[in-house]
Amino acid sequence: MSSLPDPIQAGxxxxxxxxxxxxxxxxxxxxxDVAVVGTGAGAGITAELLTAAGLSVVLIEEGPLxxxxxxxxxxxxxxxxxxxxxxxxxxxxxxxxxxxxxxxGGSTTVNWTSSFRTPSDTLKYWRDHFDLPGLTDDxxxxxxxxxxxxxxxxxxxxxxxxxNERLRLGAARLGISAAAILRNVKACWNLGSCGMGCPTNxxxxxxxxxxxxxxxxxxxxxxxxxxxxxxxxxxxVRAVLCVPVAVNGSVAGTRATRVQARHVVVAGGAIxxxxxxxxxxxxxxxxxxxxxxxxxxxxxxxxxxxxxxxGWHGAPQxxxxxxxxxxxxIDGAIGYKLEAPPLHPVLASITLPxxxxxxxxxxxxxxxxxxxxxxxxxxxxEQSPGGHVxxxxxxxxxxxxxxxxxxxEGARRALLSMAEIQFAAxxxxxxxxxxxxxxxxxxxxxxxxxGVLPMKPYLTRVVSAHVMGGxxxxxxxxxxxxxxxxxxxxxxxxSVHDGSxxxxxxxxxxxLSIYGLVNMLASGLAKSLSGRSVALx
Amino acid sequence: xxxxxxxxxxxxTGTLVALAGGTLALLSPGLEQGRLxxxxxxxxxAVARGVLADLLPAEPAARSRAVQAHLQRLDDTIAGLPPxxxxxxxxxxxxxxxMPGRLVLAGLRTDWPQAGEAELQAxxxxxxxxxxxxxxQVYHALRNLTNAAYFADASTWQAIGYPGPNxx
Numbered sequence: 001m002s003s004l005p006d007p008i009q010a011g012x013x014x015x016x017x018x019x020x021x022x023x024x025x026x027x028x029x030x031x032x033d034v035a036v037v038g039t040g041a042g043a044g045i046t047a048e049l050l051t052a053a054g055l056s057v058v059l060i061e062e063g064p065l066x067x068x069x070x071x072x073x074x075x076x077x078x079x080x081x082x083x084x085x086x087x088x089x090x091x092x093x094x095x096x097x098x099x100x101x102x103x104x105g106g107s108t109t110v111n112w113t114s115s116f117r118t119p120s121d122t123l124k125y126w127r128d129h130f131d132l133p134g135l136t137d138d139x140x141x142x143x144x145x146x147x148x149x150x151x152x153x154x155x156x157x158x159x160x161x162x163x164n165e166r167l168r169l170g171a172a173r174l175g176i177s178a179a180a181i182l183r184n185v186k187a188c189w190n191l192g193s194c195g196m197g198c199p200t201n202x203x204x205x206x207x208x209x210x211x212x213x214x215x216x217x218x219x220x221x222x223x224x225x226x227x228x229x230x231x232x233x234x235x236x237v238r239a240v241l242c243v244p245v246a247v248n249g250s251v252a253g254t255r256a257t258r259v260q261a262r263h264v265v266v267a268g269g270a271i272x273x274x275x276x277x278x279x280x281x282x283x284x285x286x287x288x289x290x291x292x293x294x295x296x297x298x299x300x301x302x303x304x305x306x307x308x309x310x311g312w313h314g315a316p317q318x319x320x321x322x323x324x325x326x327x328x329x330i331d332g333a334i335g336y337k338l339e340a341p342p343l344h345p346v347l348a349s350i351t352l353p354x355x356x357x358x359x360x361x362x363x364x365x366x367x368x369x370x371x372x373x374x375x376x377x378x379x380x381x382e383q384s385p386g387g388h389v390x391x392x393x394x395x396x397x398x399x400x401x402x403x404x405x406x407x408x409e410g411a412r413r414a415l416l417s418m419a420e421i422q423f424a425a426x427x428x429x430x431x432x433x434x435x436x437x438x439x440x441x442x443x444x445x446x447x448x449x450x451g452v453l454p455m456k457p458y459l460t461r462v463v464s465a466h467v468m469g470g471x472x473x474x475x476x477x478x479x480x481x482x483x484x485x486x487x488x489x490x491x492x493x494x495s496v497h498d499g500s501x502x503x504x505x506x507x508x509x510x511x512l513s514i515y516g517l518v519n520m521l522a523s524g525l526a527k528s529l530s531g532r533s534v535a536l537x
Numbered sequence: 538x539x540x541x542x543x544x545x546x547x548x549x550t551g552t553l554v555a556l557a558g559g560t561l562a563l564l565s566p567g568l569e570q571g572r573l574x575x576x577x578x579x580x581x582x583a584v585a586r587g588v589l590a591d592l593l594p595a596e597p598a599a600r601s602r603a604v605q606a607h608l609q610r611l612d613d614t615i616a617g618l619p620p621x622x623x624x625x626x627x628x629x630x631x632x633x634x635x636m637p638g639r640l641v642l643a644g645l646r647t648d649w650p651q652a653g654e655a656e657l658q659a660x661x662x663x664x665x666x667x668x669x670x671x672x673x674q675v676y677h678a679l680r681n682l683t684n685a686a687y688f689a690d691a692s693t694w695q696a697i698g699y700p701g702p703n704x705x
Contacts, residue, residue, distance in 0.1 A: 072702060073703060076690070080614075080618075086614070088681065093670065191705070248617050250620045345694060345697060345699050346685055349688045355590070355658065355680055356590040356661070357591060359589075360589070363592060363697045364696070394621055436666065458674070458676075459673075
């Protein structure tokens with residue numbers, strides 16, 4: 001347990017209004033100006049701005065409230081408490097495992113701090129294909145700048161850890177461009193435990209920035225509270241109907257809570273936000289709700305080095321390469337971004353292929369293991385339409401994401417690129433994360449074998465940490481679920497403020513894209529509901 | 538157990554459902570009050586021997602203690618999952634722990650407690666490279682659950698050179 005001051009605990013002691021879970025029984029009903037579903041990237045920015053405008057806000061979070069004193073850097077405790085499905089959310093066919101947060105702060109509490117503005121070519125694609133002429137670099141720049149200042153997003157001046165350094169070195173030796181990743185941290189200890197919740201409160205997640213600001217201004221936070229459905233009457237949302245849930249997501253008790261609001265902002269994250277709208281049977285005249293959900297499907301490659309790598313140690317992702325996003329046009333063969341992920345025993349042992357003696361050997365080499373991943377930029381080509389969110393019989397969301405040959409063709413190129421970089425950096429051996437791949441001791445052998453690997457679901461390890469789309473934004477109702485001002489095309493007092501807005505994937509880690517876009521949308525919403533102009537602190 | 542189908546486990550399950558699904562209600566449950574049943578524990582003990590192999594302690598008494606502790610962590614891991622996923626695991630364990638499920642789905646002739654390490658690993662490899670999506674899903678489910686529970690505990694980290702959390 002961290003012995004450092006815990007700002008969340010201090011806030012509760014100051015009198016923050018937090019209910020649910022261990023914080024006390026949920027009320028039967030609450031009335032407010034704006035109900036916000038979720039507490040992640042979009043919800044946090046929204047809550048700070050709306051409360052700054054003097055509006056009364058109730059935040060509804062399905063996960064628990066955990067904070068630095070709970071963040072003990074132990075995977076087995078962090079995953080069930082802080083992630084959807086214990087960090088093992090899966091697509092319908094179970095071919096893709098998804099890391100997605102589910103706690104106060106959402107994925108921002110557990111992400112790896114990588115901060116990128118929305119790439120210019122992604123915004124251009126949205127302008128050209130989704131009738132969003134306002135989303136230019138120049139128009140978005142001030143919104144990003146405000147967020148970057150608010151969350152201390154900036155250069156990370158500490159040298160990269162050994163894991164990231166091998167990406168920099170291998171890329172440099174091959175003449176491939178690579179650069180440093182901006183991070184949202186303040187006085188970071190360089191521990192490398194970001195994925196289990198920051199024990200030192202250095203990460204400027206929503207948990208320690210915007211949510212406390214909203215609570216200090218009198219917002220109410222309901223935790224372990226699932227928004228079951230929206231109550232819709234005469235073309236408007238009247239309330240959010242909620243149930244209490246245990247930490248594992250099972251319904252805990254029969255008493256429902258009704259949160260009545262003038263306006264509802266849904267920001268439960270892609271997958272959960274479209275699912276809430278589906279359960280609520282919101283109008284969907286063009287059949288777009290839950291469609292075009294994107295994942296940045298990730299493939300990975302590990303390498304063994306002579307020297308220790310200790311991939312668990314140090315800031316998790318500090319070097320990236322966008323070289324392979326620029327080889328083909330954005331709407332051509334699928335491109336990919338390269339990064340070097342952190343390594344801890346549970347997630348690493350699940351992701352490394354094999355069993356028995358082979359796995360034992362690989363795990364015994366764990367300290368000398370280096371890993372690269374490739375995020376495939378999905379959603380820009382007709383053969384990459386993403387997945388769609390549906391509902392299980394119990395109402396819980398289920399994402400069906402068929403992996404197409406188009407995506408797998410990119411995955412093969414990505415496995416080749418990563419192996420070449422790892423050998424260039426001095427790897428003794430490279431193992432693509434594929435059930436039929438051997439461990440290769442040189443680039444020629446790897447190139448030949450990867451070239452003929454069967455690229456199929458289950459055989460190729462595919463994971464994701466970025467869920468986007470499902471309530472796409474567009475300038476015309478027939479192209480999207482949400483208007484350019486963040487409001488629902490058919491329900492005027494319903495907004496969506498999270499990654500489910502994105503009409504395609506981003507082509508970069510999405511947190512700053514969510515912050516920036518939602519900063520613009522929530523500032524407009526605050527103005528229209530209160531008449532006041534507000535900005536982030 | 539009420540009638541369920543294996544649709545949650547994915548597509549391509551028609552044969553299996555026809556074979557085993559109709560009798561699922563007659564089989565011993567895989568989970569009882571959210572914890573592995575005796576048959577479930579036997580099955581996952583065998584899977585641990587196949588998946589973890591040399592990572593388990595060699596000395597018989599220490600090995601037995603490590604497997605018992607692992608089964609306890611498996612219960613904890615399963616308890617941390619939402620109800621829909623617990624129901625899927627219940628189905629999976631119910632089927633695999635039964636003779637028809639073991640023979641047809643896993644492809645294991647010997648009952649779980651008696652199966653040797655080599656036989657278990659041949660079964661795992663068969664599942665891993667099977668042309669049936671369902672059998673591949675079973676492979677990943679068994680292996681993921683096993684690794685998630687096993688490497689959750691600090692007692693397993695020394696063998697892989699992981700020092701554990703940083704002091705704060």
